[in-house]
Amino acid sequence: MRVGFVIFERMTALDFVGVYDPVTRLRGMLFRPDLEWDVCALAREVRDPNGLKFSATRVGESLGTYDLVVVPGGYGTRELMTDEQFVGWLRTAADCDLKASVCTGTLLFGAAGFLKGRRAATHPTARAELEKYCEVSEERVVDEGDVITAGGVTAAIDLGLHLCGRLAGVEAREKIRRQMDYHFV
Secondary structure: OEEEEEOOOOEOHHHHHHHHHHHHHHHHOOOOOOOEEEEEEOOOEEEOOOOOEEEOOEEOOOOOOOOEEEEOOEOOHHHHOOOHHHHHHHHOOOOOOEEEEEOOHHHHHHHHOOOOOOEEOOOHHHHHHHOOOOEEOOOOEEEOOOEEEEOOOOHHHHHHHHHHHHHHOHHHHHHHHHHHOOOOO
């Protein structure tokens, strides 16, 4: 199982880490010892709006080789929605078995064409922008089969745990949740 975590300039750090932490525990806690992941970007390093640096392990490579691609949100999404290079790169994930986004990362899924005929969640302040791409949901996590979206920022943890359930079952998800001492809202 290969996971590609997408990062970009001005992403929200918790959007990324909130999903990354529970999903990567699948390997550490031996629920999915076959789990491998990369941090993918179009640049070697990116920063969140407060200057926190993140380093990519894969730069500019196709996302089509992953079983799951995860996209965070953040202030950078608004510019990237119209960035032909970024949206084209994101579209290389079209045939991935699972695509997941949190917060305004869902807007990027809309720009890439992944939300047609679907329901999706995003940050409450971005729901009006999302309406042009899909039916907007106020749920924290919306699972539409091969596309899963989550609401704002802290919903990243809910999304990560939801993905754990999808990839390893409810028992694994619950053990990871308890180990993280997290309670669903």
